[in-house]
Structure formats: structure tokens, C-alpha cells
Amino acid sequence: MKPYASSLDDMMGEAAFDVLAKAKALEKKGRSVLHFEIGEPDFDTPKEIVNAAKHALDEGFTHYVGFDGIQELKDAVCEHVNECLGYEPSTDQVIILPGVKPGIFFSMLALVNKGDEVIYPNPGFPTYLSLIRYLGAKDVPIYLNERNDFEMRADEIENKISAKTKLIIINSPHNPTGGVCSKKGLEEISAIAAERGTWILSDEIYSNMVYEGKHFSVSEVDQARERTILIDGFSKSYAMTGWRLGWLVGPKRLVERMRLLPLNALSCTSSFTQRAGIEALSNSEVKGWMKSMLDTFRKRRDTIVKGLNSIEGFKCHLPKGAFYAYPNVRKTGMKSGEISDLLLNRLGVATLPGTAFGEGGEGHLRFSYASSLEVLREAIGRMKKAFNE
Ligand SMILES: Cc1ncc(COP(=O)(O)O)c(C=O)c1O
Numbered sequence: 001m002k003p004y005a006s007s008l009d010d011m012m013g014e015a016a017f018d019v020l021a022k023a024k025a026l027e028k029k030g031r032s033v034l035h036f037e038i039g040e041p042d043f044d045t046p047k048e049i050v051n052a053a054k055h056a057l058d059e060g061f062t063h064y065v066g067f068d069g070i071q072e073l074k075d076a077v078c079e080h081v082n083e084c085l086g087y088e089p090s091t092d093q094v095i096i097l098p099g100v101k102p103g104i105f106f107s108m109l110a111l112v113n114k115g116d117e118v119i120y121p122n123p124g125f126p127t128y129l130s131l132i133r134y135l136g137a138k139d140v141p142i143y144l145n146e147r148n149d150f151e152m153r154a155d156e157i158e159n160k161i162s163a164k165t166k167l168i169i170i171n172s173p174h175n176p177t178g179g180v181c182s183k184k185g186l187e188e189i190s191a192i193a194a195e196r197g198t199w200i201l202s203d204e205i206y207s208n209m210v211y212e213g214k215h216f217s218v219s220e221v222d223q224a225r226e227r228t229i230l231i232d233g234f235s236k237s238y239a240m241t242g243w244r245l246g247w248l249v250g251p252k253r254l255v256e257r258m259r260l261l262p263l264n265a266l267s268c269t270s271s272f273t274q275r276a277g278i279e280a281l282s283n284s285e286v287k288g289w290m291k292s293m294l295d296t297f298r299k300r301r302d303t304i305v306k307g308l309n310s311i312e313g314f315k316c317h318l319p320k321g322a323f324y325a326y327p328n329v330r331k332t333g334m335k336s337g338e339i340s341d342l343l344l345n346r347l348g349v350a351t352l353p354g355t356a357f358g359e360g361g362e363g364h365l366r367f368s369y370a371s372s373l374e375v376l377r378e379a380i381g382r383m384k385k386a387f388n389e
Helices: 006-010 015-028 047-058 071-085 100-111 126-134 154-160 183-196 252-258 260-266 271-282 284-309 336-347 373-388
Strands: 094-097 117-122 138-143 165-171 199-203 228-233 246-249 365-368
Touching: 006 126, 015 336, 047 271, 047 284, 071 094, 071 246, 071 271, 094 100, 094 252, 094 260, 100 126, 100 165, 100 199, 100 228, 100 246, 100 252, 100 260, 117 126, 126 138, 138 154, 154 183, 165 183, 183 199, 252 260, 284 373, 336 365, 336 373
Parallel strands: 117 138, 117 165, 165 199, 199 228
Antiparallel strands: 094 246, 228 246
8 A cells, every 4th residue: 555645646746857856967977067957047036135035034024924925015916916917906816825836736726626627738837737637637738839839729728628627727928838828819718718617727927028018917808807816926037936935816706715725734925035025026126137137038049049940850939938948859850858868968958858848748848048148059059069960
């Protein structure tokens, strides 16, 4: 008999951490490895944010706080949503959490029953499928590919939705493809969700990383708002992955009940980190810093996409958001896993196979371009040498 609950067998790990461990092992042996596997900005958290946390610590702001977040941060989130998305939620619709992942976890625990169906993007962030399975629900993938510009299309959802569909998960901008859902597409998905009485979970962790135009959230569609949980956070936009801070906004009828989940699991999110979050959302210097980070990512995007397109067998779409390049490598004749292993072991270039994000990722690789232009050029050089000569 297993020493643990059988439901744990349905949970899955994350390949990014496995590849990182392999890459580190190679480095320990003296090999040079260029890192494109982990999805985190290579920038330091802005000093204004760090200072706000230090100040809170010096003040002794180190005790339990409200289980759904401190009032000032919830207020700041409401203002931020108003400024960015044009509607102002009330603070009782907000829960502050240690990152976006707990937002995904608690939302799914709050909504999904055994036997329900959940529509989700494939390839997609691995946590979605892991939780669908863990909860005993049925996963209903929407396959994303170049043909549909890596958008989760309403007509495909329409084809797969059923009376059992409880939830549609949307992630725009999207990990791993860099795809962005259009306003029209999100309006169409909202109409389907409203007609079928389905919930929407919108993971918008890359909301501040859209290269052209403005981010559009499904929660901006009136019809969708009453059935949408919007999750966003600080990890990527403010280079705060290690701080663990995020938020969710949802309809009051759901949020007032689901707050019991963080209450029972966490007691509260770290108090002084929340003070840093207020600074991140309200400091004008930080806004300028974010713009320059995005400009840097845009330059890197253009460099890596051009470079990847110069490698035989690679074809890379221009990502519209996030910081991932997602080339199609089918013409190399190799499987994603094989080519990712080869790049790491032979060339010292650490990437993730598309299949780390579901079977819909076969034929692709993900490069997280959170590295300097020099590192990007060096990696392209190594790959060109191996594939073009
Ligand atoms: C789509 C997506 N959602 C959620 C997360 C996790 O965010 P956090 O670190 O805030 O928990 C990530 C991290 O890579 C992500 O790519």
C-alpha cells in the first residue's frame, strides 16, 4: 500500500525545475551552460520595493495580518484594476495570496468537483492539468498552434464545451507560446461562458508584458465579470518571483466563500511582503522601471526570434507577450524531448521541450529570453554551428 493518498499520483511536477537541476549538474562538472529554461526575469526587484519591505521589517510589521490580505494592498489592487482594466472591484472581491499559483490552486479547489470538465490551453502552464487531474475532473484541451496564432479560439471551445463543463481556463499573454488573446476572441468566449453558465479562470500573470497595444482582460467584458476569477501578481511584472505575492479578484458570491481556503491553508500572506506590494503598485519610479524592462525584453525578443529563424529546421513566430520564444522544430526531424536534451548535453543550451506543457507542445521548444543579448547571441551561434554546418 502506498504511504500517501492516491490522489497524489495524479499530480505532476514541472519540467523547468528538472532541466534546471540537470543544467546545474553539468555546470558543476565545469561545462558552460546558457540558461533559457526558467521563466523568471533576470532583473533585480526595484530598490523602492525592497526598501518598503525593509522599512516594514524595521517597524516590526512582522505579525499575522488579515487572512485575505491587508486592507491597503487590497485597496491598491482595486485601484490598479481600475487604472488598467477600467472597472473598480470592491475590496471584498479581492484576496491577496503568496503568488499566482496559490490563486490557481484555490480557485480550482473552490470551483471544480470530481467528474466536472475543465477546458484549458494545451500547451499550457503545467499546474492547470496537474490540478484538473488531482481534483478528479476531466481535462478538455484546446490545442494552440501557429495556425490560430496561438490564440485559444472560441469556435474550438464551442466544439468541446458540454453540460459538464465547469470551468474555462484562459492564460493571456500565454506561457509557453507568447500568444495573446484578442478582444474579439475574449468577447466570444465570454458569450459562450455566459450562455452555458461556465466559470472562467483568467491567469493574467504576464499582463504587463504585452509588446504591442494594451493588455485586454476577459474580466473587462461585462458579461464575463460575474463569472470570472482574475489572477495576477508581482512575480514577473516586478521581478519578484521569490517574494511570493499575488492577488485574485472574483465575484463576491464566490470570493466570500472561497476565502476559507487561504484562511485554512495559510492563515495569511507574509505581512511585510504586502507592504512591498503596495509600493510596487503605487510608486511612479517603478512604473518607469517596468517600461524599460519591457523595452529590454522587446529587443531580446527580436534578437532571439531572428536568430532562431536563421537555424535550419527552426521556425519561430513573433511572440506578442510574455518573454518566451516558442520555435517550431519539426523540420529538424527530432522530437521536442530529443532536441531539448541534445541542446543541453551537446551545446550547453538549456531549454524546455514543448511537451513540458502538454502533448500539444510536441514539435516545439520554449526559450525563456530572460538573458542578456550577449548570451542570446552566443546560444544562437552554438545552435547555428551545430545545425547549419
Ligand atoms: C502562466 C503562469 N501562471 C502562474 C505562474 C506562477 O506564478 P507565481 O510565481 O506568481 O506563483 C507562472 C510562472 O511561471 C506562469 O507562467
